[in-house]
Amino acid sequence: MKIIEQQNIENILEQLFKDAKNDYFKMITGITKGIIRPFKPADFKNAYLSISKLQGEELKEIIINNDIKNVVEFGTSFGISTLFLAQGVLETNGNIITTELIESKAKRAIENFKNAGVYDLIDVRIGDALETLRNFNGNIDLLFLDGWKDLYLPLFQMLAYNFNSNTIIYVDNADMSEPKDFLKTIAKTGKYDFESKHDGKAVLITLKK
Numbered sequence: 001m002k003i004i005e006q007q008n009i010e011n012i013l014e015q016l017f018k019d020a021k022n023d024y025f026k027m028i029t030g031i032t033k034g035i036i037r038p039f040k041p042a043d044f045k046n047a048y049l050s051i052s053k054l055q056g057e058e059l060k061e062i063i064i065n066n067d068i069k070n071v072v073e074f075g076t077s078f079g080i081s082t083l084f085l086a087q088g089v090l091e092t093n094g095n096i097i098t099t100e101l102i103e104s105k106a107k108r109a110i111e112n113f114k115n116a117g118v119y120d121l122i123d124v125r126i127g128d129a130l131e132t133l134r135n136f137n138g139n140i141d142l143l144f145l146d147g148w149k150d151l152y153l154p155l156f157q158m159l160a161y162n163f164n165s166n167t168i169i170y171v172d173n174a175d176m177s178e179p180k181d182f183l184k185t186i187a188k189t190g191k192y193d194f195e196s197k198h199d200g201k202a203v204l205i206t207l208k209k
Ligand SMILES: C[S@@+](CC[C@H](N)C(=O)[O-])C[C@H]1O[C@@H](n2cnc3c(N)ncnc32)[C@H](O)[C@@H]1O
Pocket: 041, 042, 048, 049, 050, 051, 074, 075, 076, 077, 078, 079, 080, 081, 082, 099, 100, 101, 102, 105, 127, 128, 129, 130, 146, 147, 148, 151
């Protein structure tokens, strides 16, 4: 256990969760814009929209318990989830690729990773995930889907070539309508098993053995 490094991350996470308490007000601004046209990621450029602490702890445990080395994350935001992933890969000597569309968010995330002392473990790709992960040819042991929901299916299909028999795909916001359609579509292939978590908010996908 890398106690000092883990404590640094805990400290930064505590600050970020405190700041994320203001998300409610920031989201109202975004939601108001959505009244006259469909939402855009930029409408939420100031909001964390992060996973819960419980989910973060769970991701960390998944990484450690399965000795996961290669993590890919879709949807960095300000880096809360990435820092939990970093807690996991610190223990497995793994690494993370994370991707964020909004440059200002990615830059804030990078600052947070530097302050937590884990930037060397994280490759932050700024831009549309369908571009930043195009032609990706590395292994994926854990894919964490937490970006814009209409991209779950195309991104999954694009990255499925990089899965191995033990790959785990963690789907956040699985109870929203587009992720539900995504899950139905991939269930039809008969290749995957599904495990619901947090009353359906998240789903773990594994490859059938
Ligand atoms: C729910 S938030 C991610 C929260 C983060 N995983 C956490 O728990 O701290 C979704 C993020 O995905 C980003 N995003 C949306 N569309 C994207 C795209 N096409 N490529 C990369 N990132 C995208 C948004 O800007 C937003 O910051």
